[in-house]
Amino acid sequence: MYVSPVREPLIKGGKNYSKVTEDITRPILTKPGKLWFFGITISSIAAVIGLIAMFITVRDGIGRWGVNRTIGWGWGITNLVWWIGIGHAGTFISAILLLFRQKWRTSINRSAEAMTIFAVMCAGVFPLLHMGRLPLAYFIFPYPNTRGLWVNFNSPLLWDVFAISTYFLVSLLFWYTGLIPDIATMRDKIKNKFIKPIYSFLSFGWKGSARHWSRHESMSLILAGLAAPLVLSVHSIVSMDFATSVIPGWHTTIFPPYFVSGAIFSGFAMVLTLMIVARKAMNIEQYITVGHIESMNKIIIATGSIVGIAYITELFMAWYSGNIYERFAFYNRAFGPYWWAYWIMMTCNVITPQLFWFRKLRRNVVFTFVVSIFINIGMWFERFVIIVTSLHRDFLPSSWSMYKPTLIEVAIFTGTLGIFFTLFFLFIRIFPVVAMAEVKGILKTSGEKTKH
């Protein structure tokens, strides 16, 4: 396949196949550095704090949270939606970008998919806790039982159960399918006789024969086809948790595509936050190049602008509807007691990504890192704004209320961040962080040529 010389090489430094293996497996085969121990210690401490707070919630009940009768959904659901959204970048990169034959995805898909899985795990914590009685959580599954109970199929909350569990399952399968050849490489590389059998078991007896590859590739393509609609469906259904209601600020038809776009937006921000640090710390800057960062930043401008248009469309339609409740909901969002949350959201999500229109800025690694943090914060506030400001002043002014998270809620959120980063730190020590086999597949066409 011919590649135009105008295109920037995706793999720098004139790599050959063995060099790729060597570079990517090095972090697993060598002892971790101080930075890694420091990072995993901090994140495990955060995780433990979160687990304690979760225990307190389960022991005492939802009364330990700041939610009340008017504002029934607070940080819990905000965090759920935020985490689910973070996961979307992984699926988008591995499914949609695969179908669009974007070769640059090969350097980042592995870690982004791992993020997806960890993020969905963190997300799952919140609805489970919010149910109040954790041991009865299995009631959400519809199966014939003697209790005379049945789930409500009309409820988007139930659709969420199916959507998110399917999403988790398909993402996991996708991630693992891609990992098999790389695990086999690890099996061949590792000398330690206790660890070798584990990799050997996990590699499913991969030999790298032509038949294996052929099946592997068709499997990847089928999974990509299955995962592509999931990118859209999961966050659409999450958005329907809100949009099927008749609450001004929640009930609006743009929600499904706008949530999906926001999810991809926040997901890419998180990938950038993590990978900008990881590529430096793990010395893989020749694999995740400035070109990769620029490509991701382009997706950030696109999805960020879609989100911006959605905000403005909602605002305009609230006025255009001529419905006084709609108008009030949006006026209250921007100028009510939670005005600060609204303007943080607007600044972080609409204004900062627009700076990436400048090529200099979107190729600037430090600047990208700062903006990615802004977007992570902004997208968290988006969910907070949607949930809390729409609820806190409802149709009945006598029940208007304010919401403040308790320490327990803050600790649970910190805990999920801790769990997420702990898992990520473990992941980079156990599995190759870049999909070696896939990078090798594009090396001939898109690798930088060596100077002889």
Add this chain to the structure above:
Amino acid sequence: MEEKFIFSGKYKFVSLLLILTGLIAVVAGFFVYHDHGSRFWANFLMNTTYFNAIALCGVVFIAVHMLGNSGWQVSIQRVPEAMSMFLPVSGFLMLVILAGLWFNFHHLYHWAHPDPHDTILELKKGYLNIPFFSIRTIIYIAGWIIFARILRKISVLQDNNNDLKYFKKSTVYAALFIVFFAITSSTSAWDWLMSIDAHWYSTMYGWYIFSGLFVSGTAVIILLVLFLKGAGYMKHVNKEHLHDLGKYLFGFSIFWTYLWFSQYLLIWYGNIPEETAYYVPRLDEYRNLFFINLGVNFIFPFLALMTRNSKRQPWILAMVSVVAFIGHWIDYYLIVMPGTMGAEAGIGFFEIGMTLGYIGMFLFVVFWGLTKASLVPENHPYYKESMEYHTQY
């Protein structure tokens, strides 16, 4: 390898014949229907906006691929470029509707003559008033035509000069166009189509219209490419190019359905009278078309283009494209007619004849546009990628 399209007498005859059919239908309608032209204006608006969307898709197609740094489409790029040359015609026709609004030729937009007791329209008056509406319409049309012309001009200039500066310049204009389009595609949909049902609103509406634009535009690109191939041009277009176009048609048909369904589901679920008011007449008086719309725009392309082979089979691709073209015409029919004609609308010689007339105009302009430059932009930096296009999946 320069290749030029020849606008032969046969093609001229066919397109002029189609235009003539349209004219006959309009004149006949004048004598047959005594409804003060309301049927004429409703069809006029419907066809103008529909063909405008298809022409606009030509520019969108070029711009998004430019920004996505994609290479495969370069060898068919002249087709969407030629499609975009219809924009001045559809723009002019839209100005006729605008003139009609000023001089009371028609009653397409009832907000233009509101009932004084209508408090909702009173609240919207800041946006829905004739002068502001006219300014917006002119901005959309002028903006789209200017961007289409600039992108086309740079592309043709590149044919004689293989300097990279043209490539870079067109990327900048493509980005500017996409920003302009992102805003105006929504607002023009609100203005021209959503405001027919002036009381009703849906935040999704602009994106829904956009998804239809991409499907019908892709269908027309496929048909034109297959036509050119059949006529002996563009030999370099192989099954891979067709496969990719087929994927677009397949994917965006699903995307259209996704938006259609999300909008319907949320309004059905909320069950608020202000919102369901849009679907009630469509389900009561246009029930058959309402479901046919879903059948031809979702179920048919979904099943027909599911397999890899069908996307690579020219005749299947052509058939699905024709169905998608008709399907989205039905979609526009369902968008425009209930609000303008009430239960009186039908599909007869008038509707079909007038649409054939628009097809004739569109083909005439596109064929003429194709003759204006080589069929392949050979100095494009991705030209060779597109000519030697093959892939394993």
